[in-house]
Amino acid sequence: MIQVLYFARFKEVFGVAQERLPSFDTTDALLKYLIDRGDVWAAELDASRSWRMAVNQQVVHGCAALADGDEVAIFPPVTGG
Template structure:
């Protein structure tokens, strides 16, 4: 199983803060494809090039392999003031 977390406006847009998936995508690209099957809002969140992604609480911009027990988090772009 893997955990997929959604933060801030993504959590609000999708109406969910986490998913636990038993279906194991092989990498981030496959996970994005799987989540896109859930509908338009999901596509907008996971396919947005400005979306930030963390693997096991480490931010990354690379595609990565997913393993049992991993935690993947999606964050909207951050702005500061």
């Protein structure tokens, strides 16, 4: 299992802050699974939109390997400070 967290606009649009999902081999596989839910998932996670993904609190660029127990976070560009 992995833990997937959503922040800010994603949390609101998806209507969920976090969920447990079965393990995936890669972040691309996880993304395909989420996009296949269609609707807001497909719209928000479109590759042309700018958003970020972190695995175990490290930002990943491109596709990254996933392991059982990983924490994956998906979020819009940050706007703190």
